[in-house]
Amino acid sequence: MSDEIGSTLCPVSEETGEDDTKICPIKEEIDKDGRKDKMYGIIIQAIVIYLQETYGEETWEAIRQRAGIEEHSFSLHERYKEDTIVRICDAASRLIGVDRSTIMNSFGDSFVAYVSKYNYDRILKVLGRNLRDFLNGLDNLHEYLRFSYQNIVPPSFFCENEHKMGLHLHYRSSRKGFVHYVIGQIKAVGKTFYDTDIDVKIIKHEESADSSHVIFDLRFQNEGFDTQVNNKIDDKDQFKVPAYFFRNLFPFHIQFKKNMDIVSAGSGLRAIIPNITSKNLLDVFILRKPVFQFNWKNKTRKAKKIMNSAVPIYT
Numbered sequence: 001m002s003d004e005i006g007s008t009l010c011p012v013s014e015e016t017g018e019d020d021t022k023i024c025p026i027k028e029e030i031d032k033d034g035r036k037d038k039m040y041g042i043i044i045q046a047i048v049i050y051l052q053e054t055y056g057e058e059t060w061e062a063i064r065q066r067a068g069i070e071e072h073s074f075s076l077h078e079r080y081k082e083d084t085i086v087r088i089c090d091a092a093s094r095l096i097g098v099d100r101s102t103i104m105n106s107f108g109d110s111f112v113a114y115v116s117k118y119n120y121d122r123i124l125k126v127l128g129r130n131l132r133d134f135l136n137g138l139d140n141l142h143e144y145l146r147f148s149y150q151n152i153v154p155p156s157f158f159c160e161n162e163h164k165m166g167l168h169l170h171y172r173s174s175r176k177g178f179v180h181y182v183i184g185q186i187k188a189v190g191k192t193f194y195d196t197d198i199d200v201k202i203i204k205h206e207e208s209a210d211s212s213h214v215i216f217d218l219r220f221q222n223e224g225f226d227t228q229v230n231n232k233i234d235d236k237d238q239f240k241v242p243a244y245f246f247r248n249l250f251p252f253h254i255q256f257k258k259n260m261d262i263v264s265a266g267s268g269l270r271a272i273i274p275n276i277t278s279k280n281l282l283d284v285f286i287l288r289k290p291v292f293q294f295n296w297k298n299k300t301r302k303a304k305k306i307m308n309s310a311v312p313i314y315t
């Protein structure tokens with residue numbers, strides 16, 4: 001395990017052995033003006049309410065003091081010290097006598113009910129037609145939240161190895177200590193919005209000084225996968241469109257070869273980036289989400305169903 005900042009998020013290419021940090025701007029974002037040191041109060045507030053409602057005001061006050069937290073209340077859009085949640089969790093664990101994983105799990109679980117207070121549950125309800133689409137939509141959700149939480153440093157999720165009874169979910173974060181929070185939250189989402197019980201196992205857990213990468217094995221009735229398999233045969237013939245039609249329809253499309261050379265781009269992109277079709281995709285774009293090395297193998301293996309947001313680095 002390396003101690004380098006973001007080393008887990010930006011691994012050295014397995015194929016070429018080259019440092020692929022240029023494809024991972026999250027590292028730069030974290031380093032900029034200490035944003036990584038703070039976190040918005042929305043999750044902390046949800047935790048405080050959960051502790052007050054479950055264990056009473058007095059217990060919360062004791063936890064607050066034991067955790068050395070100065071604030072008596074937290075605001076959604078204010079930012080607080082990064083370690084606030086971990087400190088609350090540690091103090092609560094000691095005072096209530098419940099282990100840290102269970103406490104973090106409850107924090108994640110209670111967040112789903114809490115966000116309905118602010119109508120965020122409406123967004124959650126429409127994030128995906130089924131659970132696996134929901135999970136693949138989590139990065140877009142957190143990006144969308146940037147409108148109201150400008151300096152958010154969100155986690156990143158993507159699904160792979162799907163089958164009828166589940167999938168593997170990758171969770172990457174610039175933070176540590178949220179693994180059981182994620183489990184609690186995902187289980188609550190399954191139950192609340194999809195009436196589905198999810199069995200979650202951790203199959204890989206890597207942490208460096210400033211990042212985590214966890215792979216969860218999620219077991220549930222994966223309806224999204226079923227639908228995809230059933231539609232595959234029909235799709236092929238039903239939705240054939242001529243290439244020129246497709247290209248005109250999407251002014252921001254990019255078509256590229258296995259070596260990542262761009263062969264065609266929509267009129268919108270051509271207007272912004274001159275001679276784009278003579279360039280290599282990796283010289284012109286940075287893949288921001290999901291966080292993985294952007295090469296042909298990964299693109300086809302991991303990103304089939306994910307909406308990738310790439311930002312131009314062309315100047």
Ligand code: HEM
Pocket residue numbers: 038039040041042043115120121123124138142145149151152153154155172173174175178181182185186189
């Ligand atoms: C509408 C609902 C949601 C809202 C409003 C929301 C908002 C946020 C905000 C503001 C942060 C703090 C980031 C920062 O301050 O830099 C955060 C972090 C986080 N969110 Fe969400 N989120 C929502 C749903 C979810 C869901 C469904 C998951 C699923 C697991 C999730 C997983 C996380 C995790 C694990 C973190 C902790 C930080 C980290 O891992 O880096 N969120 N979220």
